[in-house]
Amino acid sequence: MITIEKLPSGFLRVTKDGESYEKVNVVRLFPYQYERNYIAFLDKDNQEITILKDLDELREKERTLVLEYLSYKYYMPxxxxxxxxxEKMGFLYVDIETTAGxxxxxxxxxxxxxxxxxxTILSITDVEGNKYRVSDFNTLDQLSKQKLDVFL
Known part of the structure; x- marks a missing residue:
């Protein structure tokens, strides 16, 4: 069993088997397939502390902390x-409508x-490292699909 708390700095502290780890990094092992399953907790040296098969293994308060952290970390409009x-000089400039504008x-x-x-899932990463997604490519309008098809 692990316990999770949020530090004043905003980082998470995880305690497992009596040992505490600060500045814990929480990652989804399968970010596109399982948003609430297979969650890894890594120490500041990126060494595995533990893996949860399901976030429901946590108490509600701790689950909320982890979900807030993951929501921030994996923000993808x-x-x-x-x-x-x-296309200009080897770069693509794409004007898109997203859930964030x-x-x-x-x-x-x-x-x-x-x-x-x-x-079906389309993932786009821009030059600044921002990520965008289309959860189901088939739901895009035909013109949008045609504009992207050339680059798939």
């Missing part, structure tokens, strides 16, 4: 529409940074 795609994103090395996962 959902792309709802692609307005325009321009309209945005123009710049994508370098689109082969690595535009990825289809499990044939």
């Amino acid at each position: 959902e792309i709802t529409k692609v307005n325009q795609v321009k 309209q945005k123009e994103v710049c994508i370098a090395d689109f082969v690595s940074n535009i990825r289809m996962i499990k044939n």
Whole structure:
């Protein structure tokens, strides 16, 4: 059993078997498939402390802390529409509508940074490391799909 608390600095402290770890990093082992399952807790040296198969193993207060942390860490606006795609000097400039508003994103090395996962989930990473997603590529309008299809 582990206990989790939020430090005044905003970092999490995990105590397992009487040993405390501060500045714990929480990661989803399968971020696109399981948002609440297979959660790893790593110490400040990225060594594994423990893995939870399901967040429901935690008490409600601790589960809330972990979900808040993961929500911040894995923030990925959902792309709802692609307005325009321009290629310039090896970069893609994509004007998109997202759940967080309209945005123009710049994508370098689109082969690595535009990825289809499990044939329906589209992941896009811009030059600043921001991530965007389409949970189901088939739900995009036909014009948006055509604009992205060229780069898949």
